[in-house]
Amino acid sequence: MNERVAPERLAPEPRAEERKAPPAQTAATGYIGASVPRANAKRLLEGRGCYVDDLKLPRLAHVVFFRSPHAHARIRKLDLSRARTQPGVLAAFDGRAIAEYCSPWVGVLGHLKGIKSPPQHAVAIERACSQGEAVAAIVAETRAQAEDALQHVEAEWEELPAVTGMEEALAGRTVIHPELGDNICFRRELATEGVEQAFAAADLVVEETFGFGRHTGVTLEGRSILADYNAAEHSLTVYQATQAPHMMQDIFSRHLGIPEANVRVICKDVGGSFGIKVHVYPDEMATAAISVMLRRPVKFAADRLESFLTDIHAREHKAKVRLACTRDGRILAFDLDDLTAIGPYSVYPRTSGIEGNQVVNLTGGPYRHQEYRARLNVVFTNKNVTCQYRAVGHPVAVALTEGIVDVAAAKLGLDPAEFRRRNLIPDDAYPYTFPSGIKFEKLSHHQCLDKLLALMDYAGLRAEQAQLRTRGVYRGIGLAAMIEVTNPSPAFYGVGGARISAQDGATVRLEPSGMVTCLSSVTEQGQGTDGIFAQICATAVGVSVDQVRVITGDTGVTPYGGGTWASRGAGIGGEAVLQAGKALKSNILDLAAAVLGADKATLEVRDNAVCDKATGESKLPLAEVGRIGYFRPDTLPLKFQAELSATRHYTPREYAFTFTNGIQASLVEVDTDTGFVRLLKHWCVEDCGTVINPLLVDEQIRGGIVQGIGAAMLEECLYSAEGQLLNGSLADYLVPMTGDVPDIEVAHVCTPTRQSELGAKGVGEAGTAGAPGAVMNAINDALAPLGARVTDQPFTPERILKALKKV
Amino acid sequence: MEEFFETTITVNGTPVTRRVAARTHLVDFLREELGLTGSHTACEHGVCGACTLRVDGQILRGCLMLAVQANGRKVDTIEGLSDAGEIRDLQAAFHERNALQCGFCTPGVLMTAQELLRDRPEATRDEIREFMSGNLCRCTGYQAIIDSIEAVLIARRRTGRL
Ligand code: FES
Ligand code: FES
Numbered sequence: 001m002n003e004r005v006a007p008e009r010l011a012p013e014p015r016a017e018e019r020k021a022p023p024a025q026t027a028a029t030g031y032i033g034a035s036v037p038r039a040n041a042k043r044l045l046e047g048r049g050c051y052v053d054d055l056k057l058p059r060l061a062h063v064v065f066f067r068s069p070h071a072h073a074r075i076r077k078l079d080l081s082r083a084r085t086q087p088g089v090l091a092a093f094d095g096r097a098i099a100e101y102c103s104p105w106v107g108v109l110g111h112l113k114g115i116k117s118p119p120q121h122a123v124a125i126e127r128a129c130s131q132g133e134a135v136a137a138i139v140a141e142t143r144a145q146a147e148d149a150l151q152h153v154e155a156e157w158e159e160l161p162a163v164t165g166m167e168e169a170l171a172g173r174t175v176i177h178p179e180l181g182d183n184i185c186f187r188r189e190l191a192t193e194g195v196e197q198a199f200a201a202a203d204l205v206v207e208e209t210f211g212f213g214r215h216t217g218v219t220l221e222g223r224s225i226l227a228d229y230n231a232a233e234h235s236l237t238v239y240q241a242t243q244a245p246h247m248m249q250d251i252f253s254r255h256l257g258i259p260e261a262n263v264r265v266i267c268k269d270v271g272g273s274f275g276i277k278v279h280v281y282p283d284e285m286a287t288a289a290i291s292v293m294l295r296r297p298v299k300f301a302a303d304r305l306e307s308f309l310t311d312i313h314a315r316e317h318k319a320k321v322r323l324a325c326t327r328d329g330r331i332l333a334f335d336l337d338d339l340t341a342i343g344p345y346s347v348y349p350r351t352s353g354i355e356g357n358q359v360v361n362l363t364g365g366p367y368r369h370q371e372y373r374a375r376l377n378v379v380f381t382n383k384n385v386t387c388q389y390r391a392v393g394h395p396v397a398v399a400l401t402e403g404i405v406d407v408a409a410a411k412l413g414l415d416p417a418e419f420r421r422r423n424l425i426p427d428d429a430y431p432y433t434f435p436s437g438i439k440f441e442k443l444s445h446h447q448c449l450d451k452l453l454a455l456m457d458y459a460g461l462r463a464e465q466a467q468l469r470t471r472g473v474y475r476g477i478g479l480a481a482m483i484e485v486t487n488p489s490p491a492f493y494g495v496g497g498a499r500i501s502a503q504d505g506a507t508v509r510l511e512p513s514g515m516v517t518c519l520s521s522v523t524e525q526g527q528g529t530d531g532i533f534a535q536i537c538a539t540a541v542g543v544s545v546d547q548v549r550v551i552t553g554d555t556g557v558t559p560y561g562g563g564t565w566a567s568r569g570a571g572i573g574g575e576a577v578l579q580a581g582k583a584l585k586s587n588i589l590d591l592a593a594a595v596l597g598a599d600k601a602t603l604e605v606r607d608n609a610v611c612d613k614a615t616g617e618s619k620l621p622l623a624e625v626g627r628i629g630y631f632r633p634d635t636l637p638l639k640f641q642a643e644l645s646a647t648r649h650y651t652p653r654e655y656a657f658t659f660t661n662g663i664q665a666s667l668v669e670v671d672t673d674t675g676f677v678r679l680l681k682h683w684c685v686e687d688c689g690t691v692i693n694p695l696l697v698d699e700q701i702r703g704g705i706v707q708g709i710g711a712a713m714l715e716e717c718l719y720s721a722e723g724q725l726l727n728g729s730l731a732d733y734l735v736p737m738t739g740d741v742p743d744i745e746v747a748h749v750c751t752p753t754r755q756s757e758l759g760a761k762g763v764g765e766a767g768t769a770g771a772p773g774a775v776m777n778a779i780n781d782a783l784a785p786l787g788a789r790v791t792d793q794p795f796t797p798e799r800i801l802k803a804l805k806k807v
Numbered sequence: 808m809e810e811f812f813e814t815t816i817t818v819n820g821t822p823v824t825r826r827v828a829a830r831t832h833l834v835d836f837l838r839e840e841l842g843l844t845g846s847h848t849a850c851e852h853g854v855c856g857a858c859t860l861r862v863d864g865q866i867l868r869g870c871l872m873l874a875v876q877a878n879g880r881k882v883d884t885i886e887g888l889s890d891a892g893e894i895r896d897l898q899a900a901f902h903e904r905n906a907l908q909c910g911f912c913t914p915g916v917l918m919t920a921q922e923l924l925r926d927r928p929e930a931t932r933d934e935i936r937e938f939m940s941g942n943l944c945r946c947t948g949y950q951a952i953i954d955s956i957e958a959v960l961i962a963r964r965r966t967g968r969l
Contacts, residue, residue: 706948
């Protein structure tokens with residue numbers, strides 16, 4: 001083993017990877033479709049990333065929050081005087097003090113008709129409406145001192161009745177916000193004209209109710225923010241683990257009363273997001289306000305208990321679904337009644353109505369029935385808030401669709417794969433309008449199904465399953481077809497009045513050395529944004545990928561844009577990079593044509609040089625272009641101005657969403673004595689259009705599937721009837737570890753979107769969208785010969801034993 | 808009243824001496840006092856493995872050990888292993904295979920993997936899964952992590968590094 005020496009004494013050594021030959025794909029062929037490893041992963045591999053909590057600034061103060069121990073209670077008395085005198089404590093504030101610097105918000109959107117929510121403050125005033133809601137902030141020189149001082153906050157509470165059940169909330173005997181009249185945040189109903197008739201005429205109607213456990217994202221890095229107010233400039237720099245820096249810039253600006261251009265939001269490395277870090281959190285807003293109040297940098301980093309209590313939760317649903325079909329297995333109609341609970345507030349600014357709305361939009365999504373009825377009730381409760389978490393609504397819609405489809409197939413005695421084949425929208429039926437109103441540009445359900453069945457050897461597995469059953473081994477195979485919302489247009493948020501950008505921008509700049517810098521408004525949380533943008537940029541300009549540097553996550557330097565959510569980064573941000581790169585190339589060629597006295601049309605950029613298009617002969621290295629353009633423009637024709645950077649933006653507009661599709665399969669074995677389920681294998685065939693980097697796409701899908709498996713098997717935020725979270729630690733709230741997950745095979749069908757030149761659709765949520773449904777169907781397939789069924793996620797051993805009537 | 812103890816720890820080969828509050832955890836000491844921010848905390852009670860460190864050659868959880876308990880001992884962090892080149896092949900394999908996304912779990916994962924590579928040269932894929940089962944990764948789904956470790960295990964066996 002090498003002897004270890006301190007970093008400062010270590011002579012730099014060439015890295016193994018630097019000495020290696022460049023990847024097979026080069027600047028000549030382009031990098032779209034190449035598995036190029038991400039350059040920005042190297043710092044993370046050496047522990048040299050920089051997450052918010054790694055940052056220190058001069059005069060940095062630390063804030064911690066005193067949180068409500070009750071689900072619903074009035075603050076009778078809050079005395080911070082003793083806390084203020086504790087060692088190291090700089091200040092202590094209640095909600096009123098902070099409200100003077102930070103205005104409240106209301107989480108509603110215009111296009112979700114009738115959605116309502118009360119004003120919410122950064123720190124609660126008078127009343128806490130869920131356990132964990134912050135009611136006071138303590139600021140100290142160190143975090144430990146601030147936490148010590150928490151014990152000296154004196155609070156007296158008057159407990160109020162807590163509404164914790166969804167049905168109870170809907171019934172509305174106790175109304176959480178009396179000024180709203182009832183506990184209903186949002187309601188939606190839709191029905192096609194012939195739906196009644198379709199159900200009346202059907203040969204078979206099946207019905208089932210599915211339950212979904214409230215769970216959460218569990219980013220390994222907790223939420224964190226460092227706000228640095230500069231009183232002299234009335235400016236605020238915020239280092240934040242967020243997915244949407246421009247959205248946050250706007251929000252800090254409006255709620256703290258600081259001009260937008262004086263607010264700069266910077267995302268350093270972000271330790272996982274999954275939708276958790278795209279919302280406005282009261283404690284983070286309070287941190288920014290306190291930085292203004294104290295005129296110094298202030299940091300807040302949520303610990304794990306705070307994460308479980310206050311990171312948005314998601315997917316607490318109870319949904320009854322009915323399906324009507326003909327004797328020969330043709331689906332005629334779906335009927336959905338979904339109830340979901342969102343906590344005491346609709347989350348700002350994206351609202352908590354979107355998840356249920358998505359369930360309504362997407363239920364039945366892959367199939368070609370023409371009739372549909374849906375009813376949605378989104379209700380307030382005294383638990384933590386819920387909002388958009390990876391795959392928003394999809395896991396619910398897919399599981400209940402695919403669950404009821406399997407019930408129908410079984411009733412008809414049809415193989416589940418065959419039943420799907422008869423009903424999936426034909427691959428030549430596009431463009432297609434689905435009964436819920438959503439439009440599909442082009443999907444490939446049948447190609448995906450065929451590919452999946454071959455990939456998994458479906459027939460072979462069925463034979464093996466039958467054979468094992470004779471030996472008392474209960475294996476199950478589950479399928480789940482899906483559609484997925486990606487590349488959202490302004491129809492998602494902008495039309496509802498939210499100041500959330502659906503467009504993204506990219507600036508691509510030639511450096512004097514011939515290297516290229518690419519700045520993008522999309523952000524990176526590990527999914528590989530920076531990596532794929534380097535590939536797209538290198539391809540567009542004509543340079544090798546190691547010549548490109550990508551900068552993201554800084555409102556002070558990147559173009560304006562939406563950031564990372566709803567599987568939009570590659571498809572929207574990537575197209576902007578492509579167009580900016582092409583524009584830069586054109587500008588480079590203008591300069592080269594002037595220098596060489598050649599016709600621009602005969603020139604091309606290839607392998608880091610301007611070359612003759614026909615012969616490929618190198619004419620002018622880009623380093624020369626940079627040198628002349630920046631240092632010797634005097635040698636250029638008098639009227640010629642070199643433009644060695646270019647900015648382009650892109651918004652998808654033709655379709656509200658660029659839908660993708662795919663199908664997953666799960667193979668499980670159920671131990672009928674213990675109720676334990678072993679996941680043996682999982683498959684996914686997905687169509688995300690142009691695959692920019694297969695390595696990254698497949699790992700996104702695998703990671704997503706494992707989160708879906710977590711939801712199906714392990715994860716649930718358990719609350720007592722009084723609204724107390726019972727499992728607020730990683731020892732009690734289980735997430736998948738290495739031993740809980742199988743190997744996952746991924747394959748692709750490629751139907752590029754024609755809306756953009758790049759043709760990329762989104763992929764980040766597909767795994768999570770389909771996995772729970774596939775796993776549920778596999779478990780029920782295994783249990784079928786025993787006459788048992790499970791429909792309430794997560795499928796814990798206890799629930800399976802109950803279904804088997806063993807407990 | 809807080810108690811402080813003079814504590815000397817050999818961190819990545821270099822002895823450092825500080826007066827340390829008795830209650831300070833080793834990982835917080837490394838992060839806050841020494842600026843070695845490669846080790847992370849994500850649960851602070853021994854479940855997730857993000858804080859995995861090596862003390863006198865054995866991995867342990869930096870959130871479960873007090874800094875004062877490390878007095879007189881050798882502590883290695885991801886920064887030290889990286890600079891010493893001890894896990895260059897493992898890091899290269901992770902990079903090549905994209906066995907990390909956000910990277911927050913990665914230092915801990917690498918520390919654990921290196922112990923496996925050192926102590927269990929004959930480990931099978933299932934045994935790798937078992938050994939790594941104390942390191943939570945929320946991003947990758949683990950398969951790429953297992954693939955990378957397996958690849959390095961095989962390569963090290965071949966080149967006799969094990
Ligand atoms: S932080 Fe130490 S094990 Fe999680
Ligand atoms: S890479 Fe994000 S937690 Fe492992």
